[in-house]
Amino acid sequence: MKLIGMIQDVLSSMFKKTATISYPLKPSPPPERYHGRLDYNAAKCTGCMMCTRDCPAETIQIKVIDRKTKQFVMTYNIGECVYCKQCVFNCKFDALHMTNLMWESASDSKEGFQLYFGKKEHIDSLLKQKNEEPTA
Amino acid sequence: MTDNLIDSNKSQKYIVPIGPQHPALKEPGHFEFTVEGEIVVDASIRLGYVHRGVEKAAESRTWTQVLYLVERVCGICSHAHGTAFIQNAEALAGIEIPPRAKVIRAIAGEIERLHSHLLWLGVAAHEGGFDAMFMYSWRDREIVMDILENFFGNRVNYSVNIPGGVKEDITPEFAEQLRIKLDFLEKRLKHYLDVVNDDVTFRARTVNIGTLGKEEMTRLGATGPTARSAGITRDIRVDRPYSGFDIYPINMILDDHGDLNARFVVRLKECFESIRYIRDVLEKIPEGELSVKFPRKIPAGESMSSVEAPRGELFYFVRSNGTENPDRVKVRTASLCNWGTIVSAVAKGHKLADMPMILAGIDPCFSCNDRMVNIVGKEKNAQLWTWEQLRKYGINYHAMQEGFNVSDCGIEQLREEK
Amino acid sequence: MTALHPLFALFIFPAGLFLILISFFFEWLDRKLIARFQNRQGPRFLQPFADIFKLLAKEEIVPIGVHRTLFMALPIFAFACVMTASLYVPFFGFKAAWHIRGDLIIAMYLLSAMTVCLGMAGTNSINRFAVVGATRTLTQLFAYEGPFMLALLMPALVAQSWTISSIADYASNHTWMIVTQPIGFIVAIIGLIGKLELPPFDAPEAEQEIVSGALSEYSGRGFGLFKIAKNVELVIGLALITVFYLGGIVNPLLFSIKMVVLLCVIALMQSTLTRLRIDQTVGLWWQAGAILSLAQLLIIILVRVR
Ligand code: SF4
Numbered sequence: 121m122k123l124i125g126m127i128q129d130v131l132s133s134m135f136k137k138t139a140t141i142s143y144p145l146k147p148s149p150p151p152e153r154y155h156g157r158l159d160y161n162a163a164k165c166t167g168c169m170m171c172t173r174d175c176p177a178e179t180i181q182i183k184v185i186d187r188k189t190k191q192f193v194m195t196y197n198i199g200e201c202v203y204c205k206q207c208v209f210n211c212k213f214d215a216l217h218m219t220n221l222m223w224e225s226a227s228d229s230k231e232g233f234q235l236y237f238g239k240k241e242h243i244d245s246l247l248k249q250k251n252e253e254p255t256a
Numbered sequence: 257m258t259d260n261l262i263d264s265n266k267s268q269k270y271i272v273p274i275g276p277q278h279p280a281l282k283e284p285g286h287f288e289f290t291v292e293g294e295i296v297v298d299a300s301i302r303l304g305y306v307h308r309g310v311e312k313a314a315e316s317r318t319w320t321q322v323l324y325l326v327e328r329v330c331g332i333c334s335h336a337h338g339t340a341f342i343q344n345a346e347a348l349a350g351i352e353i354p355p356r357a358k359v360i361r362a363i364a365g366e367i368e369r370l371h372s373h374l375l376w377l378g379v380a381a382h383e384g385g386f387d388a389m390f391m392y393s394w395r396d397r398e399i400v401m402d403i404l405e406n407f408f409g410n411r412v413n414y415s416v417n418i419p420g421g422v423k424e425d426i427t428p429e430f431a432e433q434l435r436i437k438l439d440f441l442e443k444r445l446k447h448y449l450d451v452v453n454d455d456v457t458f459r460a461r462t463v464n465i466g467t468l469g470k471e472e473m474t475r476l477g478a479t480g481p482t483a484r485s486a487g488i489t490r491d492i493r494v495d496r497p498y499s500g501f502d503i504y505p506i507n508m509i510l511d512d513h514g515d516l517n518a519r520f521v522v523r524l525k526e527c528f529e530s531i532r533y534i535r536d537v538l539e540k541i542p543e544g545e546l547s548v549k550f551p552r553k554i555p556a557g558e559s560m561s562s563v564e565a566p567r568g569e570l571f572y573f574v575r576s577n578g579t580e581n582p583d584r585v586k587v588r589t590a591s592l593c594n595w596g597t598i599v600s601a602v603a604k605g606h607k608l609a610d611m612p613m614i615l616a617g618i619d620p621c622f623s624c625n626d627r628m629v630n631i632v633g634k635e636k637n638a639q640l641w642t643w644e645q646l647r648k649y650g651i652n653y654h655a656m657q658e659g660f661n662v663s664d665c666g667i668e669q670l671r672e673e674k
Numbered sequence: 675m676t677a678l679h680p681l682f683a684l685f686i687f688p689a690g691l692f693l694i695l696i697s698f699f700f701e702w703l704d705r706k707l708i709a710r711f712q713n714r715q716g717p718r719f720l721q722p723f724a725d726i727f728k729l730l731a732k733e734e735i736v737p738i739g740v741h742r743t744l745f746m747a748l749p750i751f752a753f754a755c756v757m758t759a760s761l762y763v764p765f766f767g768f769k770a771a772w773h774i775r776g777d778l779i780i781a782m783y784l785l786s787a788m789t790v791c792l793g794m795a796g797t798n799s800i801n802r803f804a805v806v807g808a809t810r811t812l813t814q815l816f817a818y819e820g821p822f823m824l825a826l827l828m829p830a831l832v833a834q835s836w837t838i839s840s841i842a843d844y845a846s847n848h849t850w851m852i853v854t855q856p857i858g859f860i861v862a863i864i865g866l867i868g869k870l871e872l873p874p875f876d877a878p879e880a881e882q883e884i885v886s887g888a889l890s891e892y893s894g895r896g897f898g899l900f901k902i903a904k905n906v907e908l909v910i911g912l913a914l915i916t917v918f919y920l921g922g923i924v925n926p927l928l929f930s931i932k933m934v935v936l937l938c939v940i941a942l943m944q945s946t947l948t949r950l951r952i953d954q955t956v957g958l959w960w961q962a963g964a965i966l967s968l969a970q971l972l973i974i975i976l977v978r979v980r
């Protein structure tokens with residue numbers, strides 16, 4: 121049997137379950153430490169912009185609307201993000217967190233990956249600004 | 257008529273091209289094998305299909321951003337690239353990282369070695385048409401990938417490093433998980449070593465194939481497992497121990513056959529050594545901080561560092577000019593050092609059927625390969641061109657193509673004025 | 675089976691359509707078994723059918739520089755060869771659709787003709803991979819053909835007939851020849867693997883070196899026909915070995931089980947062995963294969979003379 125090295129594996133695998141994971145039918149949950157979508161806590165943010173400075177993908181942005189009342193809009197594109205977690209380490213105020221969510225993201229355009237965190241009216245006004253820009 | 261077709265005096269070259277798109281190579285590289293029947297009589301190589309200008313791109317990024325950029329030079333030894341770069345940066349900044357961070361870096365490096373060697377085992381077996389080994393070794397590699405995913409958050413570019421230390425800690429629970437998985441892996445690897453050593457058909461394809469002696473290997477500058485398979489004692493982890501390996505040393509694995517089988521054996525035995533190392537070190541990780549503060553600006557200076565990547569010596573040169581960005585980053589990867597052993601020495605005289613396995617034998621990584629090389633030889637057909645010369649040559653060339661005289665349009669002056 | 679109209683026998687059953695469908699099943703089984711041996715899941719049941727359907731629907735690209743007619747005709751010719759050969763072979767416990775004296779030789783030469791077609795297809799297309807592949811195909815043909823033929827002729831010698839049907843009759847009424855001629859059986863089954871260019875004898879189409887060997891330039895219909903021809907060849911080979919060595923014509927169920935067992939053995943070899951280089955293949959056949967089958971032949975002759 122030694123001369124045909126793999127025969128043992130091959131024969132025993134007939135009686136084993138396949139190693140294949142039937143993925144969409146059987147969802148495999150991401151591990152706890154998995155780098156997934158960022159989470160942003162506006163209440164803790166100070167608008168120091170440290171997170172934007174070292175982002176290798178240059179995708180994370182913080183719009184300061186009012187620093188005093190902690191009105192910020194954080195935007196970032198999960199399609200551009202390389203999930204390096206550098207921004208989380210750069211933030212000295214514990215405002216950013218990495219979750220293990222949204223790792224199965226798919227979209228048919230880049231805009232589909234754009235995420236906004238903040239108050240709804242601010243996001244809307246930001247989006248409106250953006251839409252008006254090309255015409256102006 | 258027939259004279260034109262068949263010239264009996266001139267033996268016709270029959271070249272079999274492999275790549276840049278070819279089932280044997282999942283990465284772009286171009287090889288031309290001149291064959292006579294089945295025997296390869298000449299080999300040439302062309303690289304550069306995936307040149308991405310990483311070294312240049314590094315100059316316009318901050319030190320931290322470059323860390324993540326160089327991690328992406330190679331998808332398989334991403335940790336080695338990151339470590340080699342950040343060691344330079346830390347040396348220039350005059351930072352000593354905490355011992356716990358050093359050891360975690362070493363552990364991550366060894367896990368990476370496990371995953372790389374298992375990947376290679378599968379690929380090399382597949383190149384020889386041994387698909388069962390390919391499937392099984394990749395199935396078991398999945399365990400290593402899971403370890404990486406669980407510990408460091410990503411499967412491929414796990415970015416363990418952060419300037420000044422490491423990101424994630426190895427907690428006792430993780431250490432326990434790791435031990436269980438390593439036990440299983442060790443059992444499987446033992447089995448693969450048996451297959452490599454005993455299987456008849458597999459031995460028929462690997463023993464005494466692609467043999468290169470110690471002197472030849474040394475002359476051609478092989479590194480890593482390729483060199484160690486011929487008995488060259490060359491392992492950066494032992495010769496110039498860097499982070500972690502200076503605290504807890506690792507052993508060097510050698511074999512003296514220098515053939516394809518020896519490369520399998522060396523890599524598999526290295527996996528055992530890695531497993532042993534991780535196990536030992538998990539027991540005695542020094543306590544302490546994970547990272548220290550890293551300055552944004554780094555004092556001017558130059559630094560070099562080498563890391564033993566899974567494929568061999570990975571070398572980084574970094575120059576700083578005192579700003580937030582590095583002034584120059586130079587990468588020299590292991591695959592590039594090892595090509596010489598194949599193209600100029602091993603290939604000739606072997607069968608065409610052995611070529612894929614011989615190529616895979618050095619564990620080539622094509623994205624690692626696309627670095628610029630200066631060939632400085634005795635023959636004068638290799639030249640160094642400055643940017644100005646290159647520009648002048650380009651202008652002259654295109655002017656000639658268009659058919660006008662360069663001196664007419666005063667380009668020379670233009671150049672001087674600038 | 676004489677009641678069947680010859681055209682019916684040729685196009686529908688047992689040759690023709692029925693055989694092609696069965697060959698899909700065997701291809702699927704082969705792939706599935708290998709997948710299971712490698713701890714994978716393997717293809718769905720209709721996968722081979724879908725493959726062929728897609729191929730036949732696709733455009734056939736004729737590369738510049740080839741002999742156009744030959745390029746188009748070779749797949750058809752190869753396909754015709756195996757389909758004709760199948761007429762003489764008793765499948766699944768049914769008697770062969772057709773038999774004439776010496777049809778064993780005819781069937782075997784038709785199967786070889788199919789391999790020669792492959793070789794010609796390779797040399798006809800000027801692709802370098804195809805030419806190297808064709809050279810290997812033909813080299814391999816010379817390597818396994820002798821021993822394989824001897825292995826199939828030995829039952830004929832014992833049965834004292836060159837007609838497949840009478841050998842089958844003989845085999846049904848005597849002990850299984852796998853018991854009386856074990857060496858012949860082993861040579862036959864390994865020869866079949868060589869003939870079908872399956873691993874470990876797949877050097878002629880080793881994708882890591884020469885892409886797809888002789889068929890590198892084929893696409894669409896031509897490739898599809900070659901593929902069907904190969905699948906049918908697999909079924910014919912399995913049926914021949916089953917008839918000769920595993921107890922002749924029995925009821926369809928038992929016969930199919932025997933064929934599937936044979937396929938399991940072939941799949942096992944495919945997944946456990948490393949591909950041999952072409953020189954190793956040739957060496958193995960001429961050193962081991964030929965001598966083994968000659969030894970077996972000698973034994974038979976001695977036994978018969980005595
Ligand atoms: S995880 Fe990395 S790439 Fe993503 S936003 Fe944070 S710093 Fe940028």
Ligand code: SF4
Nearest residue numbers: 165166168169171211
């Ligand atoms: S680093 Fe933290 S506190 Fe500063 S802007 Fe970013 S999220 Fe806000």
